[in-house]
Amino acid sequence: MLKALLVGVDITGNGSTGHSLDELEGLARTAHYQPVGHFTQRLASINPKTFIGKGKVDELVTAVKHHQADAVIFDETLTPAQTRNLENILKCGVVDRPWIILEIFKDHACTREAKTQVELARLQYALPRLTRMWTHLSRQRGGIGMKDVGETQIQLDRRSIRDQIAKLNKKLKQIQRERQTQRKARRGAYQVSLVGYTNVGKSTLMNCLTGTHTLVADKLFATLDSTVRKVKKNFPYPILLADTVGLIDKLPHDLVASFKSTLDEIRNANLLLHVVDISHPNFQEQLRIAEELTREMGADALPMVRVFNKIDRMAGDSDTLDHMRRQYPEAVFVSCRQGLGMDDLRKAIVKQYEANLLPYRVELPYPQNNLIQKIRKHALIVKEDYHQTSVTLDLRVWPQHKSKLLAVLDGHSQPATG
Ligand SMILES: Nc1nc2c(ncn2[C@@H]2O[C@H](COP(=O)(O)OP(=O)(O)OP(=O)(O)O)[C@@H](O)[C@H]2O)c(=O)[nH]1
Ligand SMILES: [Mg+2]
Structure with missing residues (x-):
């Protein structure tokens, strides 16, 4: 395991670094670093050359020697x-938060799509930082190690990275075309997508x-693929549920953009469930x-329901629960x-779901049992009024199903008035 020093910077001076470094520590451990020291600095402005001030850099030089650290990890985005x-x-190696996130994503990617997306984001990140990245990339290619690399080699390398990116x-x-086809097949169904910070319990x-049994793990970014499943259990309607990649502060932008299928599952949803881990400090x-x-x-215009999860851990803190309620x-x-709370x-x-349904009333001549069966496939029957020679049905129709319903009713009924 590589030994690392963690550095947090508090630019606004609001004292939030403490929390942020806890999270960085979790990220660093997940990425197989062993944190051996923490440093924070309050800064009025960023030093363009080294991000932190000279005094703090000197302190780090001493600490790196003392701990024989392999890397210093910054809880920020550094320029190349x-x-x-x-x-x-x-x-020693200097790594920033986006890179740590990319390392974790690389470890956790399972499917062809996730692997391709992460590799792409890593190469895009590496391109402008090639001198440093050389060590990482060369290690993957068969371990050239930490040796210095000449300018010619870097040029060659840059070209090969551009080729790989293409x-x-x-x-x-x-892959995304295939996804698109799958999504088209699902069009017309009511889709609920789970969103939320990483490790809150979406899966x-x-x-x-x-x-079903999607992977659940007490680790950051356990899920790197969006999966869509049918919800049938105890629901009066067919509903599709999509699990998505967890979110985190300072998520690398390239990475968000490359996780297009997750973005699509979120943007194309009819409803978002925003899952929050209320037991997290x-x-x-x-x-x-x-x-x-x-x-x-x-996706901010979509209907959204907040779901506060892990209330089993809140037995000693009813104040927070009450406050959130x-x-x-x-x-x-x-x-x-x-x-708990599933109902x-x-x-x-x-x-x-029901807020989206359109009311529709039809009058069917008797007897029409087959037809009623078919109607049930596309609409909810909320009321049946039997008359001497006909029956009036009050329906609720999901807008996307209205044309299917009309096709079923064609020639068999007439819209009732009133
Ligand atoms: N105590 C408690 N733990 C829970 C609850 N729900 C989930 N967890 C645990 O929280 C951890 C994370 O759960 P996941 O379902 O993998 O979380 P996720 O949001 O999918 O995480 P990522 O895919 O990494 O973004 C696991 O260890 C779960 O067992 C809950 O209601 N109570
Ligand atoms: Mg998950």
Whole structure:
């Protein structure tokens, strides 16, 4: 395991670095680094050459020697020049938060799509940082190690990375075409998509509602693929549920853009369930960040229900629960692990679904049992009024199903008035 020093910077001076470094520590461990020291600095402005101030750099030089650290990890996004300058002074690897996230994504990617997306994001990140990245990339290619690389080699390398980027882009387009076809086949169904910070329990919720076994793990970014499953259990309507990649503060932008299928599952949803881990000490900040990222993805106009999860861990803290119930009266409070609140959640989904239904009334001449069976496939029958020679049905129709319903009714009925 590589030994690493962690560095957090508090630019606004609001004292939020403490939390942020806890998260960085979790990320660093997930990416197989062993944190051996923490440093934070309050800064009025960023030093363009080294990001942090000279005094802090000197402190780090001493600490790197003392701990024999292999790397210094910054909880920020460094420019390629800052990374190079810092590596020259500190004489060890310098890594920033986006790179750590990319390393984790690389480890956790399973499917062809996720692997391609992560590789693409890594290469795009590497291109402007090639001198430093050489070590990482060459290690993958068979271990050339930390030796210095000449300028000619870097030029060659840059070209080969550009070629690889072009190839991956092409491959991704093909995969996304296949996805598009699958999505078209699902058109017309009501789709609910799970969104939320990483590790809040989205996949656990998916398993609870669909009875399937998507990977659940107590680690950051366990899910790197969007999966879509049918929810049938205890629902009056067919509903599709999509699990998506977890969100996190300072998520690399290239990475978000490359996870196009997750973005599509979110943007094309009829309803978002925003899952929040209420037992996390920093859940309010996570909630804010997830909503900000969702907005950036262009999904802020969609109907959304907040789902506060892991209430089983809140036995000693009813104040926080009460406070959130007051602040978000429409929210649902659940424990996916213990199956608490699942009925409330189902009701909330059904309520959102029904808000979209169009009322429709038809009058059928008797007897029409077959026809009624067919109608049930496309509409909800809320009332049946039997008269002497006919029956009036009050229906609720999902807008996308209206044409199918009309096709079924064609020639058999007439829209009733009143
Ligand atoms: N105590 C408790 N733990 C839960 C609950 N729901 C999920 N967890 C745990 O939280 C951890 C993360 O769960 P996941 O379902 O993998 O979370 P996720 O949001 O899909 O995470 P990513 O895919 O990594 O973004 C696992 O260890 C779960 O067992 C809950 O209601 N109570
Ligand atoms: Mg997951």
